[in-house]
Amino acid sequence: MKAELKQKPQQILDFIKAYRDEHDYPPSLREIGGATGIASTSHVTYYLDQLEEKGYIARDNRISRGIQLLGAAEPFAHAAEEVVSVPYLGYIVASAPISVEPLPGDETVEISRALFGRDTSDLFALTVQGNSMIDALINDGDMVIIRQQERVENGQMAAVWLDDPGETTLKKLYYEGNQVRLQPANPTMEPFYEPAENVRVQGKVVMVIRQMG
Amino acid sequence: MKAELKQKPQQILDFIKAYRDEHDYPPSLREIGGATGIASTSHVTYYLDQLEEKGYIARDNRISRGIQLLGAAEPFAHAAEEVVSVPYLGYIVASAPISVEPLPGDETVEISRALFGRDTSDLFALTVQGNSMIDALINDGDMVIIRQQERVENGQMAAVWLDDPGETTLKKLYYEGNQVRLQPANPTMEPFYEPAENVRVQGKVVMVIRQMG
DNA sequence: ATTATATTGGAACATTTGTTCCATGTCAAG
DNA sequence: CTTGACATGGAACAAATGTTCCAATATAAT
Numbered sequence: 001m002k003a004e005l006k007q008k009p010q011q012i013l014d015f016i017k018a019y020r021d022e023h024d025y026p027p028s029l030r031e032i033g034g035a036t037g038i039a040s041t042s043h044v045t046y047y048l049d050q051l052e053e054k055g056y057i058a059r060d061n062r063i064s065r066g067i068q069l070l071g072a073a074e075p076f077a078h079a080a081e082e083v084v085s086v087p088y089l090g091y092i093v094a095s096a097p098i099s100v101e102p103l104p105g106d107e108t109v110e111i112s113r114a115l116f117g118r119d120t121s122d123l124f125a126l127t128v129q130g131n132s133m134i135d136a137l138i139n140d141g142d143m144v145i146i147r148q149q150e151r152v153e154n155g156q157m158a159a160v161w162l163d164d165p166g167e168t169t170l171k172k173l174y175y176e177g178n179q180v181r182l183q184p185a186n187p188t189m190e191p192f193y194e195p196a197e198n199v200r201v202q203g204k205v206v207m208v209i210r211q212m213g
Numbered sequence: 214m215k216a217e218l219k220q221k222p223q224q225i226l227d228f229i230k231a232y233r234d235e236h237d238y239p240p241s242l243r244e245i246g247g248a249t250g251i252a253s254t255s256h257v258t259y260y261l262d263q264l265e266e267k268g269y270i271a272r273d274n275r276i277s278r279g280i281q282l283l284g285a286a287e288p289f290a291h292a293a294e295e296v297v298s299v300p301y302l303g304y305i306v307a308s309a310p311i312s313v314e315p316l317p318g319d320e321t322v323e324i325s326r327a328l329f330g331r332d333t334s335d336l337f338a339l340t341v342q343g344n345s346m347i348d349a350l351i352n353d354g355d356m357v358i359i360r361q362q363e364r365v366e367n368g369q370m371a372a373v374w375l376d377d378p379g380e381t382t383l384k385k386l387y388y389e390g391n392q393v394r395l396q397p398a399n400p401t402m403e404p405f406y407e408p409a410e411n412v413r414v415q416g417k418v419v420m421v422i423r424q425m426g
Numbered sequence: 427a428t429t430a431t432a433t434t435g436g437a438a439c440a441t442t443t444g445t446t447c448c449a450t451g452t453c454a455a456g
Numbered sequence: 457c458t459t460g461a462c463a464t465g466g467a468a469c470a471a472a473t474g475t476t477c478c479a480a481t482a483t484a485a486t
Contacts, residue, residue: 042474
């Protein structure tokens with residue numbers, strides 16, 4: 001039974017939020033009192049104790065402005081959890097293996113966590129250069145988000161480096177004995193086969209993003 | 214000429230960030246000193262003045278813990294501005310026009326603003342159902358982000374409703390006299406033509422997002 | 427009415443915290 | 457060697473800030 005906050009405590013909570021938004025640090029007891037029409041600091045403490053009791057805030061003893069907004073209150077912490085920041089590493093081209101060296105200036109791409117599975121580690125983003133991956137329904141200029149890993153499960157789309165022709169490509173992989181079937185994502189195109197030792201998985205393709213003017 | 218921060222100031226800046234992440238409020242001068250091996254508060258002030266000079270932080274005089282992280286430093290404020298929230302409206306199917314009624318519970322998808330042009334208004338997101346748009350390099354299950362508008366420029370990809378067959382499709386449009394050429398995004402497929410009055414533009418396709426397991 | 431409980435104010439006090447001023451050491455330039 | 461900018465420490469001090477204790481008034485319960 002989560003009782004509604006009465007006016008005063010609610011007012012205080014709102015003020016703390018607003019103050020933090022403006023100053024980037026929490027208010028002092030006297031500032032809270034001044035803004036909410038409370039004359040005594042002990043009176044402010046009185047309400048702050050209630051707010052802490054009910055889990056709206058946390059306080060650090062004897063530390064000035066030591067107030068933290070919890071759960072229901074904090075807007076930023078929320079937003080941060082709903083978005084994944086994926087480092088952007090430049091280009092993926094057919095003629096060279098993927099390089100995973102971070103760019104100077106650490107650019108990132110933010111995308112809703114909801115669009116990913118639970119595992120959002122080891123991700124990076126690349127821009128596809130060239131039309132050689134059209135058979136994967138991927139165009140020149142598309143952005144692919146890849147999870148770095150050295151093997152994928154049957155049927156998953158992977159970025160692979162083929163030793164023999166010496167090129168990077170994106171295909172669905174099916175392990176069939178000591179051969180690998182590389183299946184274009186475009187169902188109108190035919191698969192081809194490579195010996196397993198010729199196929200180096202660079203990562204699993206997790207997402208493709210195409211921007212259009 | 215943006216001079217690199219020397220070790221100490223950089224260390225202080227990092228500490229302030231970390232401390233704020235953990236406590237939700239900024240550290241005091243003595244806490245900064247303690248964490249960075251500086252024995253005197255005046256010494257901490259010395260560096261803080263430098264950081265303020267260079268625009269990394271702002272300080273409020275005589276206010277305890279009155280430190281704000283600016284621009285380069287603040288991760289949250291940064292993220293909020295760099296992300297666009299696009300409302301998610303459900304499905305787009307070949308057999309029906311697009312419906313732009315918001316779903317209950319207002320779901321949204323957040324994506325880096327950097328991936329869009331400057332105009333991020335009137336956007337909405339839909340999930341493609343069915344394989345009928347494969348000629349636009351779009352698969353069953355892909356998400357498309359569309360800007361609602363009733364006409365597009367030549368060569369832009371649009372979501373259109375064709376009165377005659379009675380279906381929604383995604384094509385690049387070229388106005389040619391009183392005909393419209395509907396060009397599949399997949400260059401291996403042939404375009405076809407429709408009389409202009411049969412083509413109702415529902416919106417411009419701004420982005421395609423494909424998620425893969 | 428009387429008692430208990432919640433609300434509000436005041437003020438003294440102890441800490442925490444920022445400021446200021448002075449002193450010392452280092453290191454490169456003149 | 458002297459000078460001066462930079463880096464560092466110390467301590468005294470003033471201001472800001474949280475705590476604590478006491479008192480007064482309301483408001484509700486008995």
